């Protein structure tokens with residue numbers, strides 16, 4: 004029953020809340036969509052914390068994405084034990100980097116008076132779920148070898164079944180492994196992932212939904228006109244604008 | 253030719269008395285809020301000095317502005333590659349202590365203190381943490397402190413001066429300083445806009461005001477780094493960047509911006525400039541030795557029929573063209589050529605121009621122990637000025653001394669010409685030689701004198717109609733709504749019981 008709630012229902016609740024909430028917040032309250040940078044108040048400690056944390060996090064995210072999109076490639080890569088080890092160790096490294104980063108960030112927030120002034124409860128919730136997520140992820144990698152193989156062969160089909168609206172809870176529920184710890188950690192990792200997704204609209208997590216990818220192809224300069232000068236002053240346009248032209252009226 | 257209109261400004265530095273009224277007017281309207289206490293969209297600094305934020309001109313520290321890159325320009329410390337790479341932590345961003353920690357005093361303590369032998373005091377408390385603090389710096393901490401080792405001698409512009417030139421500036425008898433009021437330049441090639449990863453900053457097409465869309469800013473804080481003038485600020489409370497809006501709600505209703513309206517020295521002028529937007533890239537990326545000429549060359553003659561025609565094709569309203577023809581900025585910058593951009597080498601093509609300070613003429617003491625105020629001795633040439641030309645050329649012409657000298661010759665000629673009119677002790681030959689040397693005639697000298705000293709409000713601020721009312725025509729067929737309930741109401745304004 005618990006398994007069904009966590010792996011059959013929670014994903015949908017989380018995704019629905021995330022989608023509706025984020026769209027609502029973005030459209031109705033764009034002013035509150037921000038990374039809420041606190042570098043202005045404290046920059047030195049942020050450097051190590053934020054860099055370690057974010058680069059680790061981005062790499063892990065991309066790694067999970069590849070495992071989800073092209074699991075066969077991951078399995079093929081892992082066919083060679085050396086390459087498997089390279090993958091496992093780098094993933095572990097990125098996770099450690101994130102862990103060190105988030106610990107530095109937590110320390111920074113707790114010990115800097117200026118940062119305290121811009122902290123709210125949700126910041127601590129965010130730290131908590133991220134900690135759970137990273138530590139359980141590290142534990143999965145440690146206890147349940149090899150995580151990358153397992154992700155590609157078990158997790159990806161499960162996730163795809165979720166997105167196909169036909170959640171295959173059994174794959175997770177009936178996971179059998181000799182290592183109890185690994186099982187527990189896998190379940191924690193999945194659950195807290197969906198919790199993170201679910202709380203996106205209520206926390207500063209919104210900032211990675213608006214990651215500025217379009218900057219890469221945008222022109223540098225941006226000029227915005229309140230109205231179209233040429234059209235408005237053209238005497239042939241009786242009523243310019245949505246072209247409710249005189250003749251059609 | 254792609255003609256656009258730009259609201260531009262001139263600040264006449266000889267007239268600035270350093271009263272900071274402008275800063276306070278701006279603060280009261282725009283930045284008197286939590287998170288914005290430390291921001292001074294308008295600030296006045298003493299030069300030589302380190303300014304606000306400290307050493308803002310030093311792009312080795314802050315990496316602001318553009319650098320030439322072949323036949324284009326790239327951002328020095330931001331942009332697609334550098335900006336996104338540094339997005340998690342921006343190494344070149346000024347932090348609070350580079351500005352100052354804002355504070356208030358615990359005035360209530362003065363009243364509540366128990367009776368005793370000492371005077372009660374109101375301690376300074378930080379407006380950020382609320383804790384008692386030692387005040388380290390303020391928005392004009394170097395005010396009037398010319399010559400001090402911590403401020404004046406740390407001036408970034410001294411890079412270009414020899415040791416001897418620097419020392420000359422600090423000799424007691426020749427000590428000199430002037431004020432430098434600064435606001436956002438609403439640049440033609442704004443580095444802030446170029447650096448914003450989320451596209452929150454933009455230049456308004458109609459009048460060239462540069463704004464930050466608060467709904468789209470995501471606190472990537474790249475504009476703070478990229479603006480070489482440090483005129484984009486980060487609000488630590490809302491998590492959004494903010495900058496000078498040139499009081500656009502006031503401009504749209506034909507009022508001068510608050511800083512300009514309140515300026516006690518009446519040093520400020522505002523008007524329209526027409527420019528050719530097709531040239532921006534070529535001008536911004538030209539050789540540094542040409543940057544002032546090319547920059548001033550981008551502004552078009554509003555009396556030229558070809559320019560007027562091109563402006564009309566671009567839909568620029570007749571009233572705007574007329575305002576451009578009467579623009580005081582056009583006169584100062586193009587006709588009289590006595591106003592220069594601040595730090596043109598940052599390549600943002602700023603639209604705020606400064607008449608450099610000639611600073612007081614120096615009278616010498618004559619043999620009978622009186623001040624010698626005979627024009628011939630008092631108004632000697634620009635060579636005898638107190639302030640080294642090198643210093644000003646580092647501020648206003650990217651190191652081109654001749655350009656500053658040219659301006660000074662004109663300003664000097666205006667003074668000699670006025671002296672001739674009022675005191676009448678200038679010989680004709682002296683007058684002629686000064687005027688010829690400066691390349692102006694009495695007519696122009698009088699015009700400069702008039703707009704500098706006697707100008708009315710309407711002459712100093714020539715603000716075109718914003719034609720905001722026409723915006724509705726883009727959206728609605730006004731005829732359809734004739735006799736109905738009006739535009740602003742969603743339903744019929746029914747009469748109440």
Ligand code: HEM
Nearest residue numbers: 038039040041042053057060108129211214339340471472
């Ligand atoms: C490409 C995507 C991302 C970008 C551009 C980005 C950018 C930023 C920026 C600019 C900050 C503010 C740092 C400062 O105080 O100056 C920040 C903070 C933060 N980000 Fe990200 N981020 C991204 C992805 C993520 C991801 C995937 C996570 C977690 C799952 C995350 C979690 C956080 C957290 C927890 C903070 C708060 C740090 C603190 O102040 O203690 N970010 N991010």
Ligand code: SF4
Nearest residue numbers: 436437439443444479
């Ligand atoms: S002065 Fe700075 S903030 Fe203002 S437009 Fe230029 S680059 Fe942008």
Ligand code: SF4
Nearest residue numbers: 268271272274515517
């Ligand atoms: S109000 Fe005018 S005179 Fe006074 S400091 Fe500002 S610019 Fe100078």
